[in-house]
Amino acid sequence: MKILVINAGSSSCKYQLLEMDTQSLLGSGLVERIGARMGCLTHRTYKGGKEEKVVREHPFPTHVESMEEVIALLTDPEAGVIKNKNEIAAIGHRVVHGGEAITAPVLVTQPVKDIIRECFLFSPLHNPANLTGIEVAEKLFPGVPNVAVFDTEFGMGIPEEAYMYALPYHLYEELKIRRYGFHGTSHKYVAGRTAEYLGKALKDLCSVTMHLGNGSSMTCVKNGRCFDTSMGLTPLEGLVMGTRCGSIDPAIVPFVMEKKGLSASEVDALMNKQSGLLGLCGHTDMRDVHAQIEAGDKRAALAFKMLVRSVKKILGSYLALLGGKTDAVVFTAGIGENDSITRAAVCEGMEAFGIKLDKAENNTRKPGARTISTPDSNIPVLIIPTNEELQIAMAAKALIGK
Numbered sequence: 001m002k003i004l005v006i007n008a009g010s011s012s013c014k015y016q017l018l019e020m021d022t023q024s025l026l027g028s029g030l031v032e033r034i035g036a037r038m039g040c041l042t043h044r045t046y047k048g049g050k051e052e053k054v055v056r057e058h059p060f061p062t063h064v065e066s067m068e069e070v071i072a073l074l075t076d077p078e079a080g081v082i083k084n085k086n087e088i089a090a091i092g093h094r095v096v097h098g099g100e101a102i103t104a105p106v107l108v109t110q111p112v113k114d115i116i117r118e119c120f121l122f123s124p125l126h127n128p129a130n131l132t133g134i135e136v137a138e139k140l141f142p143g144v145p146n147v148a149v150f151d152t153e154f155g156m157g158i159p160e161e162a163y164m165y166a167l168p169y170h171l172y173e174e175l176k177i178r179r180y181g182f183h184g185t186s187h188k189y190v191a192g193r194t195a196e197y198l199g200k201a202l203k204d205l206c207s208v209t210m211h212l213g214n215g216s217s218m219t220c221v222k223n224g225r226c227f228d229t230s231m232g233l234t235p236l237e238g239l240v241m242g243t244r245c246g247s248i249d250p251a252i253v254p255f256v257m258e259k260k261g262l263s264a265s266e267v268d269a270l271m272n273k274q275s276g277l278l279g280l281c282g283h284t285d286m287r288d289v290h291a292q293i294e295a296g297d298k299r300a301a302l303a304f305k306m307l308v309r310s311v312k313k314i315l316g317s318y319l320a321l322l323g324g325k326t327d328a329v330v331f332t333a334g335i336g337e338n339d340s341i342t343r344a345a346v347c348e349g350m351e352a353f354g355i356k357l358d359k360a361e362n363n364t365r366k367p368g369a370r371t372i373s374t375p376d377s378n379i380p381v382l383i384i385p386t387n388e389e390l391q392i393a394m395a396a397k398a399l400i401g402k
């Protein structure tokens with residue numbers, strides 16, 4: 001069974017074609033700068049263990065033309081990986097916000113599209129693009145089921161005391177202001193893989209997942225379900241991130257608006273796009289931050305320390321929430337999987353909490369899921385590579401199977 005996964009952004013579109021019988025990747029790619037004067041499609045195929053890459057640079061006026069070209073590449077008689085687009089059994093879509101109504105992956109119907117539209121309010125950049133991706137797929141793959149998998153789904157399982165903000169209750173009733181949580185597809189996938197790696201049933205898993213990438217979030221997993229999560233109404237809350245400030249004193253917002261004469265959307269952009277590592281030291285990529293620290297840049301050193309402290313504070317609070325029964329703490333995503341310096345800094349001084357990192361293992365680069373703590377660490381520290389596309393495809397497969 002072949003499933004296409006689409007992650008449509010406002011001017012970009014990522015995709016993967018997966019063979020579900022073997023959970024292997026047949027093709028993947030990214031179309032960038034859709035709608036701009038010049039666009040770029042980078043397409044990869046994987047045949048017989050060999051990777052082929054194609055780069056096409058020309059304008060892609062809309063997502064429709066982009067997807068048409070992707071289909072042509074996937075079905076190319078020589079370089080393609082399928083003969084006909086009809087071989088695709090379902091299309092899985094990443095959708096950022098599903099509001100309160102969505103608690104599981106769903107087959108796309110008109111009411112589902114209406115919910116995605118209602119959530120434009122909470123996710124003005126992503127949800128419209130995600131809906132475009134769905135509508136393009138409906139047009140280009142008539143009759144093929146579309147499945148929407150929401151970033152908010154896993155976080156919807158958290159208890160009321162975790163999702164409510166201590167604001168007047170009517171704001172929740174009227175505006176649905178609550179914690180939703182994001183990166184849910186990654187957190188759900190990693191929880192499943194962690195349980196598998198530890199040889200436990202998912203329903204028995206109690207763990208903390210640190211998804212540290214350009215955007216970063218953490219979840220506390222209790223009995224296989226999300227028990228708390230660091231992102232909130234939007235993906236701004238929680239950790240210090242590449243360009244997002246994470247949690248700050250909310251009183252800073254009206255103060256900055258008043259003092260700098262900024263509108264609500266301007267201060268929103270300031271916190272989402274000009275803050276975090278970028279706002280502190282001018283770099284968003286952790287590799288650049290480390291290079292700057294090496295070169296003696298004090299702001300970069302400060303930014304790194306702040307990011308690590310924000311992770312540690314949430315890690316400590318989640319260990320407290322789990323009450324001493326933690327099966328694993330898990331690093332995932334770009335920084336979590338690749339950056340031994342961040343992992344070491346997060347785990348430093350955590351021995352009293354049962355976390356003992358194996359320095360040599362942490363510093364070794366190896367693919368796949370693995371343990372990086374010492375054998376006598378009470379809580380195993382793991383690296384579990386995330387795979388949101390595979391999780392989306394598995395959800396699509398499960399739904400169409402029904």
Ligand code: ADP
Nearest residue numbers: 212213214215284285286287333334335338339
């Ligand atoms: P996104 O949040 O955009 O999905 P990723 O999870 O792919 O991002 O993470 C991207 C980030 O991971 C980069 O911005 C960079 O900070 C970090 N990263 C990737 N590779 C490395 C590496 N080898 N060492 C340190 N950091 C890395």
